[in-house]
Amino acid sequence: MGHTHHHHHHHERSGKNLLISILLNIAITVAQVIGGIISGSLALLSDALHNFSDVLSLIISYLANRFTTKRASSKRTFGYKRAEIMAAFVNSATLIVIAIILIKEAVERFFQPEPITPALVIWLSALGIAANGFSVLLIKKDAESNMNMKSAYLHLLTDMMASVAVLLGGILMYFYQLFWIDPVLTIAIGLYLIYMGYDLLKSSTKVLMLFTPDQIEVDNMVREISENPAIKNMHHVHLWQLNEQEIHLEAHIDFHENISIQEFDCILKDIEERVYHNYGITHVSIQPEFGKCHSHQVIVQD
Known part of the structure; x- marks a missing residue:
């Protein structure tokens, strides 16, 4: 019971932190769109688009976080326990798509650099760093143990890094007119994004496809249980x-x-305790049999 209460409290806290992050990101997006139009900065506008996509991702994470606390019913016997895994899958996939779009834009901009008004870019990117940095710190702890929160965390971290790139680009453009630096930094961020997003996409896909968890060796577990005379x-x-x-x-x-x-x-009680302590298995369903004549293969394609 204590565990359930702790789990519910964890969901409330992470949900509240996500909501704060959503509001901050909406504010950044609006500011960057206005600033991008005024300054003529394509970097700011692409960062604003990136921020807006993150707002949508954070809303998905927030809804999944809320749904997970809903109780099971006769129509949904597992409740919404998979909502956060689905959110992690969607968010990690969009993370990779956004990264590819950013790299494509950066390559085009590299060959056709555009002069912009750097001062406004510097101030607005600094605002983005502050707001996203605060959001990153808010949900960092929850991201360590939850795929959904990790996907939201990665989106925010990427946002912050993109703002850092825009800021560095703005400073270098302001003092040295080096307009090519912005696309180079954007490409670096995009590649990092693909690397991080792919790892999360792979993990969430394995869960959705009902793959055996990586840490469990089925043959070892079967051998251990079969030691009972x-x-x-x-x-x-x-x-x-x-x-x-x-x-x-x-x-x-x-x-x-x-x-x-x-x-x-x-x-059965002995099996439950053994697999829980040795393999982290929390739910066991065993069908007992005696003298049945059929396949005794460990893994059977039903």
């Missing part, structure tokens, strides 16, 4: 991650003898 073999094993807190195991176990339900309950 009452167990003949373990087969039809399915192992998947529901979300970042829950790993589910279901399997068929063939017994040497026609044991009682009471004896099976004792064996």
